[in-house]
Amino acid sequence: MIGVIADDVTGATDVAAALRRAGLRTLLALDTEIDEPAVPADGIVIGLKTRSLPVDEAVAQSLAALAVLRRHGADRIYVKYCSTFDSTDEGNIGPITEAIADALQAGLVVTTPAAPLHGRTVYRGHLFVGDVLLAETHMREHPVTPMRDSSVPRLLAAQCTAPVGLLPLEIVQRGADAVREALEGARAEGIRHLVADAITDADLAVLAGALDGEPLVAGSAGLVGAIALRQTAGGTTAPAPPSGRTAIIAGSCSRRTLEQIDCFVGSGKPSHRVVAEPGDTAELLAARAVEWWDRQPSDAAALIYSSSPAAQRRHDVPGAGELYERTAGLIASQLSDRGVKRMLIAGGETSGEVIRALGTTVAVVGEEVAPGAPWIHDEARDVHLVLKSGNFGEEDLFVEVARQGRGA
Structure with a gap:
């Protein structure tokens, strides 16, 4: 089962929608105090409010969410953040990912904010919103998380204690075997976070294929949606909303x-x-x-x-x-x-x-x-x-x- 830790509520619904779109029975939890699911689930998403919390508090809440997901049977964990990489120089994307990687004993974490469905792509490590670099969009003046650099490896490296590397598009487009070879090379070099280029859903599908069996992946709803398509779908059980006001x-x-x-x-x-x-x-x-x-x-x-x-x-x-x-x-x-x-x-x-x-x-x-x-x-x-x-x-x-x- 896929377990997702999201850093805000709307991000959690975004990734929950991606899982359901893949045919998975999906539950959205908005608190870490959850009982046994009332219906069988192929994926559980926990939506926190950790994007702009102090780092220590954000990490503690994320580790609590990890414990809940593992208790409910999640064997693959995904750290979900916004496709515009909303964060500060201190975090919280890097510290949360590193803490969860430590808890899972995951040596390398592939990460990408690419979400072509929403017009977010990554090329040479630079994040684009449509045809515009992130730092040239309205996010540059965001009141809480102003994004004034478009390089995801640089943004992530400022938040992390471990080395950050780049998986370039030319390797991704060679296929899953080439990506797996690159992952082994990154591990040998001591890289902990590997930012992946991706400009199409096909690129995300290649990454998902290469990451089969990895205990931890991070990114926007784009990559986890591709991972979900490789899971066995149990069907959906949600009722339609009623008519009315x-x-x-x-x-x-x-x-x-x-x-x-x-x-x-x-x-x-x-x-x-x-x-x-x-x-x-x-x-x-x-x-x-x-x-x-x-x-x-x-x-x-x-x-x-x-x-x-x-x-x-x-x-x-x-x-x-x-x-x-x-x-x-x-x-x-x-x-x-x-x-x-x-x-x-x-x-x-x-x-x-x-x-x-x-x-x-x-x-x-x-x-x-x-x-x-x-x-x-x-x-x-x-x-x-x-x-x-x-x-x-x-x-x-x-x-x-x-x-x-x-x-x-």
């Missing part, structure tokens, strides 16, 4: 989420922007939003969002980001208490807070509404969620999900 809660300020908000608002559907004034609490902001929701037609899908372009963000509300995240969690919890069963959440940090507020620990992974953004079913709450990374989905995603619920 859809709540869309957005906290991401990514360009794509802002476009999705503009499309939804421009279509004439109900929307409410959460704007904090100095002194406002999350409880007050959530109460206003839910009161607004209650005034809308009972069959109308609606959007509640705190997202805004950089030029419109206020700087006179201390801790505004955390305030908006807590507000989103309170809104989701109160809407669930009102019987709302369909929710789309946009943004990794926002999704993490919503999951915490709902108390979701394990969910069954269902169909995708966009690549990397599946429905998940929290059976305990009986709520169906899409936890969407900020950059995922077409511009009309919010409108389309609302239409599918027939609550538009």
Whole structure:
């Protein structure tokens, strides 16, 4: 069984979608305190919130997740990070990978953020987003993890204690035997982390074939999806979300989420922007939003969002980001208490807070509404969620999900 440790919630749903796309029965766990799965699973994904935690805390949580996965029968472990390699000079990708490698006694770890499905490719060790180098994208000015270098080996080496090497594209494209030979050479040289070039799904398939039997691999959802295609598929068991009113809660300020908000608002559907004034609490902001929701037609899908372009963000509300995240969690919890069963959440940090507020620990992974953004079913709450990374989905995603619920 494949066990995946993901560094945020939307990244976890992305990789869970990749496993399910390969036909694997997939469970998404959002807490390390999980009981025996209620249904048989071919893959278990644990979504943590370790991307921007202090290194020691992130490593400790990841090792706890590893112990849970091994207890539930995972014999192949995958460390999943974002396809834009979101991290700082200190970590946490390198320290987490090294700690898990030590725990598994894995001498060499192949890693790549390549995910051609999402337009992420690696060539000569440099990470591209579409046709643009990572450091030339909007990620350069990310408020938490600014990415100002496009070289994955350099980025990783700054976080690691062990040597980092490169598996170039020309070797990958020679096939699995050539890759296996290169792995042996890297081991002989004492390399611990080997960054693999990949520009197509075929390249990822070669890597997956060469890595059969390796106890630990790391990367984005791209490589683990290729690995999953080589597993025996047990079928899928997730129920479809019911029809009905859809709540869309957005906290991401990514360009794509802002476009999705503009499309939804421009279509004439109900929307409410959460704007904090100095002194406002999350409880007050959530109460206003839910009161607004209650005034809308009972069959109308609606959007509640705190997202805004950089030029419109206020700087006179201390801790505004955390305030908006807590507000989103309170809104989701109160809407669930009102019987709302369909929710789309946009943004990794926002999704993490919503999951915490709902108390979701394990969910069954269902169909995708966009690549990397599946429905998940929290059976305990009986709520169906899409936890969407900020950059995922077409511009009309919010409108389309609302239409599918027939609550538009």
